[in-house]
Amino acid sequence: MQYWGKIIGVAVALMMGGGFWGVVLGLLVGHMFDKARMRKMAWFANQRERQALFFATTFEVMGHLTKSKGRVTEADIHIASQLMDRMNLHGDSRTAAQHAFRVGKSDNYPLREKMRQFRSVCFGRFDLIRMFLEIQIQAAFADGSLHPNEREVLYVIAEELGISRTQFDQFLRMMQGGAQFGGGYQQQSGGGGWQQAQRGPTLEDACNVLGVKTTDDATTIKRAYRKLMSEHHPDKLVAKGLPPEMMEMAKQKAQEIQKAYELIKEQKGFK
Template structure:
């Protein structure tokens, strides 16, 4: 649409009515080519209303579900749990109708031996202008998908390391995200019960506190000021309004909200044990 509008305006400026007609035609072909280019990114483009949203969010979804499919196939076979995980994620993102079909196709595309992992991740990085917080949420969703069967296979970790490298994340940052997610899993399952005086098997209050520190990426030797700083930084990185304004699709916000809740709960536990405000 934007091509036809601009073409008509500039055409009329330099050629009157005939110029406007010619400009409209040229703009039409520009728009057509523009749409086709993004349709090749997974077909999600037609579900967004603006050109910027079309470019970044269509690529986000295609890159997310296709790389998820690639990770699922890393060990040679896509398990039922991995398929259910992809479906559950689509449910959480409220992907329905044609949009869900596109997500399913992207997942299948990622399973192909010829899947262009590097180019796909490069397209995503360019589409979000290298914004680290958006790329980090993307990585966190991939990590969650890789752990769907309760463990991380070596082949899956290699792919995650490759994706992180293409996105510009040092290995130490990926290792922190992996460690933090493992801590979050334990914390969700047992930490809340420990804090309220319940029992959760072998998961002790000491382990719950240790996982809280891992979630924030700090240690027991860090002072209160450092812990507060780490907490504020993580909450800022996962603030829903900020993420949407930077291009994260609203459908992916639920994942960021869950992460923010874990960060908040971990911080509250540490505050309680340390006795600071």
């Protein structure tokens, strides 16, 4: 009930014998309480809406990306299931993700419209938009390569989310570097499964993860590291609208950044 604050304020004023002005004061205080309560309720409603939209759009676009290569194969479905496993999706959450994936595979999926809606809900939260794009890039690379059609879809996504080609290409390099720190998958030779990339990280890989050059100084690298860690902090992302189910992926990304930074420090000799 949205008038509880006013009712309680007036009741307290009457019990204390505040008279007319006491009742007026009680009404004012109660009104302020009601407004604060309604704002809080609206924030929670918007937060739930943002998280639900993020979740559904993530898997819809993932399905659209997969379909862009042509026919969706059993291997594609297996990769999608693996990503759901990484997010620890079970029960209703997994069913909802599978449904969204199927929606995205439809021939007339309105990608640009969906991206505009997503961007409007995430307005002012670039770290959320960035996390969404990183998940899509990771899904596209999950089979060990980026199909030309997938690249074109990713370009459309980036464009609608307000990300330039230069920024997008940097994201690609960062994700490819991250594959060597636990964030990438490649096809096993001769087998039907998928495994984590095994080449081993280099200094260049680590610098790509942080979006810096191998020639950058310690100050520049530390600044980039702190910025990325802040942008990928799981609790901050959830507070801004990341679905709790995707917190695990945010944690994994933060771990990649940490590992890359440790390798750079070791090889460049700074603390």
